[in-house]
Each structure stands twice: as C-alpha cells, then as structure tokens.
C-alpha cells in the first residue's frame with residue numbers, strides 16, 4: 780500500500796525544486812497538480828489530473844482517494860506544502876496517516892531571500908481567495924509578506940494603507956518569481972495605488 784505524497788514544488792523554476800521532490804515526482808504514476816506545474820517537470824508517461832480544468836477539486840480528490848493506495852500518487856503544490864496549500868483540504872478526504880509531505884521553498888521565502896531580507900520577523904498573510912481585515916496587521920507590524928490574487932493585489936493593499944494614512948512604507952512586488960520573466964518592483968504607497976501585476980505575485984511591505 781502506498782501513501783499519498785504531497786510535494787512542494789517551490790516557486791516554479793526547476794533549479795528551486797528540492798532533489799527529493801524531483802525524485803518523488805519522477806517516481807509518481809499519477810499526479811494531481813495545477814496546469815502551470817507541468818512546466819516544471821516532465822509529465823511523460825504519467826497520468827496527470829489537472830486542477831482548474833473543469834473537474835471540481837472535491838471530485839479530483841475523491842478520485843485520488845480511490846487510487847493512491849494501489850498506484851504511486853502525488854499531489855504537487857506550489858511553494859511549500861505547509862504554507863497555504865491544498866494540504867488542509869486533502870486531510871479532509873485522505874486520512875493523515877496515509878499522507879507523506881515533502882517540503883518546498885515557499886514563494887515568500889524565495890522573495891525575502893531575493894530582497895536580502897530576513898523573514899523570521901515578518902507577519903505573513905494570505906490574501907489568496909480570502910477576505911480579511913488587513914489594517915490591524917498593517918498597523919502592528921514593521922515587515923509583512925502577502926500572498927495575493929487577482930483582486931486582492933498590490934493596489935488593493937495600497938488603497939488600505941493610503942486610506943489609513945500609512946505612507947512611509949516600501950512596497951516590493953515579486954512577479955513570476957524564479958521564472959525567466961521574473962519581475963521585482965519597489966514602490967511607494969502612492970505609486971502602488973495604480974500598479975498592475977502581469978502574473979503570479981507576492982508582496983513584501985517594510986514600514987519605516
């Protein structure tokens with residue numbers, strides 16, 4: 780009987796995938812992952828179940844629940860499996876004793892390193908598909924890292940800061956991190972009000 784491997788892929792570029800994650804992905808016969816993820820490994824000869832191509836996540840995980848014991852199956856997630864990934868959702872369907880997690884480099888961990896900043900002293904927040912009141916965190920912390928999505932983006936964060944009169948902050952946006960088209964931009968709060976991301980992004984704020 781096999782466990783279900785939940786594998787952190789890192790920010791995307793193959794150089795940032797841990798060797799053990801590469802080995803486990805290579806060994807897998809069935810992989811559940813996002814469409815973008817198959818750019819980071821060779822899917823040849825594997826059955827790939829794509830997230831976001833029509834079939835609901837619930838149905839995909841139920842399919843996985845039916846096969847993982849008899850076929851080597853992996854759920855590949857971006858970044859680290861323990862940081863706002865599908866691990867929590869998978870645990871609702873698959874017993875925890877049957878799950879083996881392989882860590883990866885989180886997008887925010889990668890971005891703090893690119894900025895030569897520590898992240899042990901940062902408040903980490905996910906706005907990915909979440910409605911939360913950001914203001915207390917923005918007031919209480921000197922350094923913050925955000926996962927974003929299309930509407931909860933850099934301009935969204937800047938609007939909250941601007942309305943609260945928080946102006947002496949540097950806003951760093953990391954887009955398509957680790958990929959060839961990686962883009963890093965430093966903005967003031969006023970400049971960030973009109974900023975438009977072109978791809979996947981995370982945001983780091985340093986309050987002076």
Ligand SMILES: C[S@@+](CC[C@H](N)C(=O)[O-])C[C@H]1O[C@@H](n2cnc3c(N)ncnc32)[C@H](O)[C@@H]1O
Pocket residue numbers: 789790791856857858859860861862863864884885886887907925926927928953954955956957958979980981
């Ligand atoms: C569902 S969360 C997954 C976070 C992931 N577990 C991690 O540790 O980075 C998806 C969000 O991660 C961020 N993200 C993941 N990969 C990225 C990349 N290569 N560049 C910029 N942001 C990225 C984006 O904010 C995206 O909306």
